[in-house]
Amino acid sequence: AQSVTQPDIHITVSEGASLELRCNYSYGATPYLFWYVQSPGQGLQLLLKYFSGDTLVQGIKGFEAEFKRSQSSFNLRKPSVHWSDAAEYFCAVISGGYNKLIFGAGTRLAVHP
Amino acid sequence: SAVISQKPSRDICQRGTSLTIQCQVDSQVTMMFWYRQQPGQSLTLIATANQGSEATYESGFVIDKFPISRPNLTFSTLTVSNMSPEDSSIYLCSVGTAGANVLTFGAGSRLTVL
Numbered sequence: 001a002q003s004v005t006q007p008d009i010h011i012t013v014s015e016g017a018s019l020e021l022r023c024n025y026s027y028g029a030t031p032y033l034f035w036y037v038q039s040p041g042q043g044l045q046l047l048l049k050y051f052s053g054d055t056l057v058q059g060i061k062g063f064e065a066e067f068k069r070s071q072s073s074f075n076l077r078k079p080s081v082h083w084s085d086a087a088e089y090f091c092a093v094i095s096g097g098y099n100k101l102i103f104g105a106g107t108r109l110a111v112h113p
Numbered sequence: 114s115a116v117i118s119q120k121p122s123r124d125i126c127q128r129g130t131s132l133t134i135q136c137q138v139d140s141q142v143t144m145m146f147w148y149r150q151q152p153g154q155s156l157t158l159i160a161t162a163n164q165g166s167e168a169t170y171e172s173g174f175v176i177d178k179f180p181i182s183r184p185n186l187t188f189s190t191l192t193v194s195n196m197s198p199e200d201s202s203i204y205l206c207s208v209g210t211a212g213a214n215v216l217t218f219g220a221g222s223r224l225t226v227l
Contacts, residue, residue: 032214043117043205043220044156051214090155094214100146101207101216103155 004104023091032094117219136206141186144209
């Protein structure tokens with residue numbers, strides 16, 4: 001069965017520091033991968049997605065992610081974190097050809113001034 | 114992308130009662146789904162809302178507890194029946210279009226059961 005693992009439950013970084021959130025997936029075929037962000041009291045917002053092609057994808061708010069098939073990973077990165085990036089980040093994969101997302105457990109990001 | 118309105122945004126309910134959550138989309142969509150996010154947890158798919166027919170439920174979710182309607186391509190409701198404190202969660206509606214492979218989420222309905 002498809003699954004998504006986010007090994008880091010909670011990460012704290014200083015404002016201006018770089019960020020990398022890890023995501024590993026288990027999926028038999030070529031996966032459709034996503035990163036969503038959930039700010040406190042808000043719904044989910046799509047940051048970026050990977051379907052095919054260039055393995056480095058750019059998203060909104062200065063985020064990027066790199067698909068590495070050999071490592072079954074889709075890690076999210078940002079070169080310089082802003083205080084407004086404090087939120088919960090979810091990695092997800094589409095399951096079975098339908099638009100049903102399987103979510104990872106999420107990583108909560110705290111940003112220190 | 115589609116704009117989703119969910120009502121209510123939050124509610125506090127008594128044990129044993131039922132609450133219906135509405136999801137309205139500003140355009141016709143192929144796919145509509147309902148997710149649950151329990152406190153401090155990730156999102157779990159409850160069911161796929163099928164237009165004009167019974168919803169398709171995921172393992173662990175049943176129609177008697179979470180009846181779903183979808184009368185047209187822009188609207189769906191989820192009812193949480195006979196609520197208990199364990200039902201306290203955020204319930205999110207999400208929509209997508211066949212072939213697009215991208216889901217848009219509503220802001221969610223935060224339900225607290227006392």
